[in-house]
Amino acid sequence: MRALLVLLLLVTALADAEPRPLRFSVIEGWAMPLARIEEGRLTGGILFELFNATAQQVGMRPDFRLMPRARIEQAQSSHSIDVRCYISPTWLEHDVRGYRWSLPLFSQRDLLVARNGSLAGLQNLNRESIGTVLGYQYPPLQALFASGRIQRDDARNQELVLKKLEIGRYRYALSSEVALAWFNRNQPASQRLHVLEQVDQTDLGCMVLDDPQVPTQAILDALSALKRSGEVERILAHYR
Structure with a gap:
């Protein structure tokens, strides 16, 4: 009888236990349209929609883990996040073990922008300060930054850079194409920022923790299905 009681208590405890959530990393420096962060919580934007759609596909509750950009690789090393999105292998400073890559979901174009469309292009700049996002790398421009031809002027997120x-x-x-379009959408034509040239284009996807506690393949399949079905493009269309 005692063994049966213990077994019943164990079954009840397991039944009452909350299912494991799907943990998505959210970078504090993200801004709209990529992400809306209010009072330390992800509440909207492109990645909010993507994360919720992915979690729904695999039947898990999304858990958004907000952190500084500088801490995200440490979080991956400790396996405290399950999914990291909007990332390219070329952006990683170190090899991150224990994660599998999704197919590319987005193509990001980084642009040189100005208030006046007739100003000089990148190769004609000398000792100019360029608005950049804190902690964000611009691989094609690293030699120009290192030589001092141009200097970074960092802001916390892309929206502040444009402001x-x-x-x-x-x-x-420097701005991503999608962030520039969002910034310009409600501006009078005379006040819109202008594209001078494209400086980079990068395919971006997600990294998914390869662990027995995580339905890794199901998550990768869900991301592939969202891309193939046109759902990713539909999400992006909301913010153009």
Whole structure:
């Protein structure tokens, strides 16, 4: 009888236990349209929709883990996040073990932008400060930064970079195409920021923890299905 009681208590405890959530990394420096972060919580944006759609596909509750960009690789090394998205192998400073890559989901174009479309292009700049996102790497420009031909002027997120350009803190900035379109969408035509040239294009996907506690293949399949079905493009279309 005692053994049966213990067994019943164990079954009840397991039944009451909350299912394991699917842990997504969220970088504090993300801004709209990529992510809306309010009071330390992810509440909207492209990745909010992607994360929720992915979790729904695999029948898990999404858990958004907000952290500084500098801590994300440490979190991956300790396997405290299950899915990291909007990332390219070329952006990683170190090899991250124990994760599998999804197929590319997005193509990001990084652009040199200015308030005046007739200003000089990148190769004609000399000792100029360029608006950049703190902690974000721009591989094609590293030699120019290292030589001092151009200097970084970091802001916490992409939206702040463009706002500083708008008010004249510097003459040039780097922006993703999707962030620029979002910034310009409600601006009068005379005040929109202009593209001078494309400086990079990168295919971005997700990294998924390869662990027995995580339905790794099901998550990768869900991401593939969202891409093939056009759902990823539909999400992006909301923010153009």
